[in-house]
Amino acid sequence: MSSPTPDALLSPADVRELAAVLGVRPTKQRGQNFVIDANTVRRIVRTAGVRPDDVVVEVGPGLGSLTLALLEAADRVVAVEIDDVLAAALPATIQARMPERAERFALVHSDAMHVTELPGPAPTALVANLPYNVAVPVLLHMLATFPSIERTLVMVQSEVADRLAAAPGSKVYGVPSVKANWYAEVKRAGAIGRNVFWPAPNVDSGLVSLVRRSEPVKTSASQREVFAVIDAAFAQRRKTLRAALAGWAGSAPAAEAALVAAGVSPQARGESLTVEEFARIAEHAAESKGSE
Secondary structure (H helix, E strand, O other): OOOOOOOOOOOHHHHHHHHHHHOOOOOOOOOOOEEOOHHHHHHHHHHHOOOOOOEEEEEOOOOOHHHHHHHHHOOEEEEEEOOHHHHHHHHHHHHHHOHHHHHHEEEEEOOHHHOOOOOOOOOOEEEEEOOHHHHHHHHHHHHHHOOOOOEEEEEEEHHHHHHHHOOOOOOOOOHHHHHHHHHEEEEEEEEEOHHHEEOOOOOOEEEEEEEEOOOOOOOOOOHHHHHHHHHHHHHOOOOOHHHHOHHHHOOHHHHHHHHHHOOOOOOOOHHHOOHHHHHHHHHOHHHHHOOO
8 A cells, every 4th residue: 555645644733623613622521532643643553554455443533533544554444433523524534635545434423332233344453542431341342242353453541551461460450451361462562642642631542452362262151251250350359269259159168169170279369360260260150159
C-alpha cells in the first residue's frame, strides 16, 4: 500500500475544526479523548502490523483520525461508534478525505458491548483507541464474540495496559490479565504521551498487543466456568484460594478438594495462578461440589 497522502489524515486543526462544525465536545462520561497527531496514528497502524488483506474492526473511531490511517493500510475497516453525532459524520469524513477507499469502509452505529455481528467478511484484526472507562469489558467482548480476530492492538490507560499484560505474581495481575490471556498472548507494545490527544487526558496511555492463541487453553471446562473461578478468586484476592473459592465451590472443604485435584495449593492466592491452573480448577468443580 502507498503511504498516506499528507492531507488525507487529520491534523490537530482539522480535528478541532471538525468538532466545532459538528458541535462535538469530548465527554468524560464516554471517556472520549481524540487523537490529533498523524504520526501517532501511523505508529499505531505500524505497531499493529496491519496487512493489505486485513479486515480491521475499530471501536470508538471518534472523528476518524485512526480510521483514515487504518483504511490506508488494510483491505477493509469496520468502525463501531455509539455516539449519534460522530456516527452520522464519519462516513462523510471518509468520503471527503479518502474517496478512493470509501467503499472499503463500513460503520456500525451501536454500543460495542452489544455488537454480535459485523457487515462484510469476518474481521482479522482489532485496532482501537478504547474509551478508558469501558476498555477491558469491550476488549474481552470483542475477543469472545469474533474468534476470527487474530491480532489486536489497543490503546488504553497506562495502568490498564499494565494490568492486561501482567504476569502471574505481579502486584497488578488480576481478572483482566487472566481473562485476556485466555484468548491471547498479551504484551505491552509502547507508551503514548498525553499531548497527542484532545483534550489531553490527565493520565498516560499505553499500547497493548494481543495475538490470539494458536491453540486454545486445553480444558474440558467452558469459558464461562473458567471465568467464574477467576472472578471468585480475585473477589477476595487477599484470602487463600481455599477461602476465596468457598462460595463458588459451595464450601471451603469443597474448594480445597477442587484445588487439590487440580494440583494447586489451597493456601495459594489467585495472583499466583496461570490461566491454565484456573481452567484445571474449573474442571474439578462438579466433583468437588459433591464432596461436602
